[in-house]
Amino acid sequence: MGKIIRKILGGFGTLSGASYPLRALLTFKRHPRLWKFIAVPILVNFVVAIALYGGLLFFGWQIVNGLEMDLALWLDRITTNLPQWLSFLEYAITGLFFVLRFILIIILLVATGFxxxxxxxxxxxxxxxxLSEQLEKIRTGKVEIIEINIVSDLGRAILYELKxxxxxxxxxIPLLVSGLFPGVGTVISTVGSFILTVTIVSLDFLDSPLERRRLRFRHKxxxxxxxxxxxxxxGVVCLGLISIPLVNxxxxxxxxxSGTLFVCDRILPRLPRHYFLKS
Known part of the structure; x- marks a missing residue:
């Protein structure tokens, strides 16, 4: 009965899933030796970030500015032709412009972080x-690895990215096409793209312990x-965290x-045995 109540209060895992980055941070605090495993990745991220934020973000910002100019011209035409008794709408339209500008900037930061x-x-x-192996050992007391040769390992990594x-x-592509139709199509495209992005982010951050068990992509x-x-x-919390420049x-x-802890706590205890088949 107590477990059912906790599930209800936790939104059947909704709050629990969002808490894993914080749990990971607390785990690092309790086990300071883990920090050495992220020193090199942070350096790698720094080098990659310089290239991305210096290139992708720069060109993305140019696109955003171009869209803003188009929006500004469109809004100017609308406000110029407004009758006097509807002049109050000018403020609403100006507010809408700033909201759209904010949304475009958020989309740009999320895309760059992704x-x-x-x-x-x-x-x-x-x-x-x-790092994932050490965390799994801390969490479960053991590390399970299905050993394969380096060629097969490299092949699986390439195949994973291709899939x-x-x-x-x-x-x-269908979401992109639906976005060409204003109204419902735009909503479907926006929501669908967000769900797809969150799914890919979840796959990436849950992958380390799952790949050690050589699961197929469809099983992941x-x-x-x-x-x-x-x-x-x-996935949503992780997407938010990786979208913050420099902090990411x-x-x-x-x-x-946090993905490794998530897998250890919520996936491994209920992982079907037939998933353990080599690709």
């Missing part, structure tokens, strides 16, 4: 793997779905650590 994560997690994989790209294309994707709503709130240099390793 790309930084893809490169950062990939380049920092050896160190993140060691993510296929998933993004299969889901993202299934795990994200089976762990809802906790995996959704976990540290929060990316933190999210990798």
């Amino acid at each position: 790309v930084l994560t893809q490169f950062g997690v990939l380049l920092g994989a050896p160190w993140y793997g060691q 993510k790209l296929v998933l993004i294309a299969i889901v993202g 994707l299934s795990i994200v779905g089976r762990s809802l709503p906790a995996s959704a709130t976990f 240099l540290v929060t990316i390793p933190l999210c990798v650590a």
Whole structure:
């Protein structure tokens, strides 16, 4: 009865999933030796961030400025043709302009943080793997690894990235097309793109302990779905953390650590045995 009440109060994992970055931070505090495993990834993230924020963010900002100018011209035409008795709408339209500007900036920061994560997690994989192993040992008392040769390991890593790209294309292209239709299409595109981004982020941060068990990509994707709503709130919080410039240099390793704790607590105890099949 007590477990059921706790589940209800916790939104059936909603609040629990969102709390894992904080749990990871507390784990680092209790085990200071873990910090050495994120020193190199932070340096890698710093180098990648310089390239991304100096390039992608710069060109993205140019696009945002271009859209802002188009919006400003459009709003000027609207306010110029307003009758005198509707002049109060000018303030509302100006407010709408600033809201749209804010949304465009948020989208730009989220997109840049997402790309930084893809490169950062990939380049920092050896160190993140060691960190994940140490965390799993702390959490469960053991580390389970299905050993394979280096060629197979590299092949799985490349295949994983390709399958993510296929998933993004299969889901993202229809969403992009639907965004061309104002109204409902725009809403579907925005919400769908957000869900897709959160799913990819969840996959990346949960991957280390799952990959040690050599699970197939479809099983990893299934795990994200089976762990809802906790995996959704976990992904949303991580997406928010990696979208903050400079702060994300540290929060990316933190999210990798929180993903391992999430898997140890919520996935491994209920992981179907038939998932343990080599690709």
